[in-house]
Amino acid sequence: MTAINAVVSLDHHGDVAVITVNSPPVNALSADVRDGLAGALKAIAESPAKAVVLACAGRTFIAGADISEFGKPPRGVPLHDVLDMIESAPVPVVAAIHGTALGGGLETALCCHYRVSDAKAKFGLPEVKLGLLPGAGGTQRLPRVVGAEKALHMVTTGTPIGAKAAHETGLVSRIIEGDLTEGAIAFAREVASQPLVRVRDDNSKLGGTAASLAPMFADYRAKNAKAFRGFEAPEANIKCIEAAVALPFDEGMKVERTEFMKLMQGLQATAQRYVFFAERQAAKIDGLAPDIKPLPIASVGIIGAGTMGGGIAMNFLSAGIPVTIVETKQEALDRGVAVIRRNYENSAKKGRFPMSEVEARMARLTPSLSLEDLAHADLIIEAVFENMDIKKDIFGKLDRIAKPGAVLATNTSYLNVDEIAASTSRPQAVLGMHFFSPANVMRLLEVVRGAKTDPQILATAMAVGKAIGKVSVVAGVCHGFIGNRMLAARQEQANKLILEGAKPSDVDRVLTDFGFPMGPFQMADLAGLDIGWSAETSKGETVRDRLCEAGLRGQKNGKGFYDYDEARNRTPSPVAEQIILDYAAEKGINRRDITDEEILERCLYPMVNEGAKILDEGMAQRASDIDIVWINGYGWPVYRGGPMFWAEHDAGRDTIAAALEKMGHEVSPKLKSGW
Numbered sequence: 235m236t237a238i239n240a241v242v243s244l245d246h247h248g249d250v251a252v253i254t255v256n257s258p259p260v261n262a263l264s265a266d267v268r269d270g271l272a273g274a275l276k277a278i279a280e281s282p283a284k285a286v287v288l289a290c291a292g293r294t295f296i297a298g299a300d301i302s303e304f305g306k307p308p309r310g311v312p313l314h315d316v317l318d319m320i321e322s323a324p325v326p327v328v329a330a331i332h333g334t335a336l337g338g339g340l341e342t343a344l345c346c347h348y349r350v351s352d353a354k355a356k357f358g359l360p361e362v363k364l365g366l367l368p369g370a371g372g373t374q375r376l377p378r379v380v381g382a383e384k385a386l387h388m389v390t391t392g393t394p395i396g397a398k399a400a401h402e403t404g405l406v407s408r409i410i411e412g413d414l415t416e417g418a419i420a421f422a423r424e425v426a427s428q429p430l431v432r433v434r435d436d437n438s439k440l441g442g443t444a445a446s447l448a449p450m451f452a453d454y455r456a457k458n459a460k461a462f463r464g465f466e467a468p469e470a471n472i473k474c475i476e477a478a479v480a481l482p483f484d485e486g487m488k489v490e491r492t493e494f495m496k497l498m499q500g501l502q503a504t505a506q507r508y509v510f511f512a513e514r515q516a517a518k519i520d521g522l523a524p525d526i527k528p529l530p531i532a533s534v535g536i537i538g539a540g541t542m543g544g545g546i547a548m549n550f551l552s553a554g555i556p557v558t559i560v561e562t563k564q565e566a567l568d569r570g571v572a573v574i575r576r577n578y579e580n581s582a583k584k585g586r587f588p589m590s591e592v593e594a595r596m597a598r599l600t601p602s603l604s605l606e607d608l609a610h611a612d613l614i615i616e617a618v619f620e621n622m623d624i625k626k627d628i629f630g631k632l633d634r635i636a637k638p639g640a641v642l643a644t645n646t647s648y649l650n651v652d653e654i655a656a657s658t659s660r661p662q663a664v665l666g667m668h669f670f671s672p673a674n675v676m677r678l679l680e681v682v683r684g685a686k687t688d689p690q691i692l693a694t695a696m697a698v699g700k701a702i703g704k705v706s707v708v709a710g711v712c713h714g715f716i717g718n719r720m721l722a723a724r725q726e727q728a729n730k731l732i733l734e735g736a737k738p739s740d741v742d743r744v745l746t747d748f749g750f751p752m753g754p755f756q757m758a759d760l761a762g763l764d765i766g767w768s769a770e771t772s773k774g775e776t777v778r779d780r781l782c783e784a785g786l787r788g789q790k791n792g793k794g795f796y797d798y799d800e801a802r803n804r805t806p807s808p809v810a811e812q813i814i815l816d817y818a819a820e821k822g823i824n825r826r827d828i829t830d831e832e833i834l835e836r837c838l839y840p841m842v843n844e845g846a847k848i849l850d851e852g853m854a855q856r857a858s859d860i861d862i863v864w865i866n867g868y869g870w871p872v873y874r875g876g877p878m879f880w881a882e883h884d885a886g887r888d889t890i891a892a893a894l895e896k897m898g899h900e901v902s903p904k905l906k907s908g909w
């Protein structure tokens with residue numbers, strides 16, 4: 235074994251040369267890896283090797299270009315040169331793939347003459363998720379292997395395929411049982427004497443001509459218009475696959491290069507790259523002593539089998555962790571368990587997993603009418619009605635029932651976690667785990683650190699979040715934590731705007747044009763206008779009171795800020811508009827024309843200001859955490875990086891601060907000084 239450099243080594247197994255990349259954590263194509271590969275290929279060219287195997291040590295094959303090098307001055311051998319060396323090698327090069335061959339990693343494998351893998355390997359070109367496209371020939375080589383239509387889907391969704399599908403499409407020549415490198419060496423020997431076929435030279439699998447495939451491309455654009463709305467990268471990817479079908483390879487490569495550079499220089503790619511690292515950063519707890527390890531969580535108790543409790547339970551059942559779910563009444567318990575089973579059955583019907591998996595997951599669920607049954611749980615999550623007295627009563631009981639060392643969590647969205655913790659004798663074991671509805675779908679988890687929460691308990695909750703596939707963010711105890719606190723600042727302005735002259739549909743349009751999936755008034759109708767409202771106590775103090783008093787409830791009765799037909803198509807409600815007009819007149823509010831620009835600024839600037847205050851107060855560890863909360867929990871468009879990134883790199887902190895001062899807002903010092 236010869237070390238070419240710190241991360242690449244070369245070994246010879248008889249007449250087969252084996253290049254091994256060993257650059258943790260994911261063998262990304264850093265300058266060192268590229269230099270090492272080039273060095274190894276040069277050495278092999280001067281050797282009698284009859285074939286080459288390219289393999290990786292560690293948990294995965296090359297998982298892409300080194301994203302941390304983007305935007306920095308180029309170093310080392312350019313990737314294209316390395317790939318040309320592989321593709322034009324005089325002997326066959328076989329990629330031996332395990333883990334994930336992603337982005338530049340799959341592009342490297344596509345320059346090899348053959349690919350073999352183990353049965354668990356995954357293959358993908360996820361660059362679109364970084365606001366980019368495969369810039370090392372992936373858009374020209376992949377369609378030549380799997381066909382234009384399949385390649386189109388892979389590059390515009392970024393979703394990887396498994397080994398079985400890769401084998402069926404010819405992306406992988408053989409699935410190796412047993413030792414992968416040994417199997418790859420044997421395969422390389424078999425093909426050593428075969429004529430070398432370069433992917434770039436074989437158009438036979440494209441699946442059609444520019445003319446015959448044009449309807450497919452048109453149909454694909456139309457079908458995905460909603461999903462791709464606002465993003466620049468998907469259309470650029472489509473253009474490249476079209477070029478692969480319509481143009482000779484080298485011409486297609488020029489189109490890929492042009493489109494890649496356009497995206498690379500754009501703000502969307504910068505934003506999505508920022509989000510990639512911000513999501514991984516969010517998992518880290520600042521100042522946590524390295525010797526603090528999360529506690530093992532092998533069993534979970536959930537109190538409340540309503541919408542939230544049921545959704546939360548599904549996360550653990552899906553992750554293989556047994557759950558005991560507790561309700562006060564049999565009927566409520568049965569209803570909650572039935573909803574869980576129905577959700578799973580629907581997923582199985584959609585082919586997400588076999589029906590047997592439904593039974594396996596339901597078998598991990600123990601329904602109960604007694605809190606006592608939670609005595610053995612490692613983690614207990616309370617998900618009952620948002621009422622402080624009820625929660626304090628439950629935590630008081632849990633304090634007597636739960637075993638020593640158990641993690642006690644509340645799913646409250648607003649209430650003071652410290653006050654809840656104070657109703658126990660072990661506040662150090664209490665924290666918030668704020669899931670978002672539907673809890674089995676939404677990726678965000680706000681982990682609320684109480685004043686007395688033990689660091690190990692906090693670390694445990696963050697590890698649990700990762701184990702159940704959530705993006706977890708640490709939040710401090712304040713009203714609405716991170717997300718809801720900022721949402722309240724936006725909603726306050728939205729409510730004022732409709733009184734001052736903007737229509738609810740104007741506000742919603744401006745925010746959906748900005749990239750949100752829906753505006754505040756659509757969201758209010760979806761959630762239900764009567765949340766927290768009661769006819770007995772209503773005094774018509776707010777527009778919402780008046781709408782509810784008039785019988786409007788939102789989507790659930792087809793009448794809210796919008797009227798909804800059977801197909802849930804909405805049209806602005808003249809009834810709602812009249813109620814708003816009357817309310818404004820009664821309050822003596824002079825209505826005026828309000829521009830889209832004012833709507834956007836008044837909805838987003840106060841949110842950013844609230845984010846800066848949250849940082850001021852230490853209620854979030856870092857600005858990027860706030861961005862991750864809004865992208866994963868509140869529909870902030872990922873290609874705009876999140877409210878704090880947007881303020882810093884797009885709208886401009888100074889512009890926002892000046893506008894807020896003009897609006898009469900108290901501007902956070904952090905908004906002026908930066909974060």
Ligand code: T1G
Nearest residue numbers: 259262297298299300301302336337338360368369370514
């Ligand atoms: N570059 C640099 N660092 C990377 C990286 C990459 N490509 N991928 C992961 N990391 C770091 C990550 O920041 C984290 O660091 C650690 O590795 C573990 O990652 C020319 C333009 C491979 C599925 O988009 O999807 O190729 O936080 O926590 O959950 O066409 O990482 O520990 O310090 O995510 O097991 C295309 C990106 C690049 C794949 C593993 N490739 N990576 O998931 O671990 S663009 C990608 C992933 C490109 C070419 C173009 C995942 C993973 P730290 P992790 P994981």
